[in-house]
Amino acid sequence: MLHVYTGLGKGKTTAALGLALRAIGWRKKVLFVQLFKGRETGEKIMLEYLASQGFPISYIQAGTRHFISLEKPKPEEIEIVRRGIKQAFIKIKTFRPDIVVFDEINVALMYNVIDLRHAFELIDECKKMNAEIVFTGRYAPREIIDVADLVTEMVKVKHYFDKGIRARRGIEY
Numbered sequence: 001m002l003h004v005y006t007g008l009g010k011g012k013t014t015a016a017l018g019l020a021l022r023a024i025g026w027r028k029k030v031l032f033v034q035l036f037k038g039r040e041t042g043e044k045i046m047l048e049y050l051a052s053q054g055f056p057i058s059y060i061q062a063g064t065r066h067f068i069s070l071e072k073p074k075p076e077e078i079e080i081v082r083r084g085i086k087q088a089f090i091k092i093k094t095f096r097p098d099i100v101v102f103d104e105i106n107v108a109l110m111y112n113v114i115d116l117r118h119a120f121e122l123i124d125e126c127k128k129m130n131a132e133i134v135f136t137g138r139y140a141p142r143e144i145i146d147v148a149d150l151v152t153e154m155v156k157v158k159h160y161f162d163k164g165i166r167a168r169r170g171i172e173y
Contacts, residue, residue, distance in 0.1 A: 001149040002133045006140035009154030016101045016134045028098035029056040033088045035104040038063035041173040099132040106137030
């Protein structure tokens with residue numbers, strides 16, 4: 001199945017992490033690919049710790065310290081994300097995960113960092129192995145929504161960021 005978590009509200013990555021954690025608990029193999037995010041995060045620390053303890057998780061981080069959010073990505077960010085996608089293709093074939101999470105791939109698609117053809121190649125590669133697939137990020141393209149089996153849109157009703165409160169360690173990252 002292809003899951004899509006999109007929308008302007010908070011919780012897309014968190015939902016994907018919850019699914020990944022549940023799967024790891026049942027000893028399913030999880031590949032978690034974070035695009036555009038390159039800083040130290042709570043999820044990075046925990047996923048790498050779980051892997052070091054023998055849990056079946058592989059984590060790829062493909063981003064710079066500064067998350068692009070709504071800014072156009074810089075050339076170096078584009079190159080890092082594209083390298084991360086190439087790594088993911090290789091890891092899918094060698095690790096053979098049950099679940100693959102592509103965190104912020106919708107943003108990569110929106111900015112044409114990767115094109116839809118590559119996204120569909122990723123989906124096809126995962127489906128060949130009967131892997132569950134998760135795409136997160138704002139602005140999921142209509143073409144991805146149309147082929148998805150589950151689409152959840154996070155809707156922002158109110159957010160403390162609007163009051164100028166910045167991302168907090170352990171809450172947003």
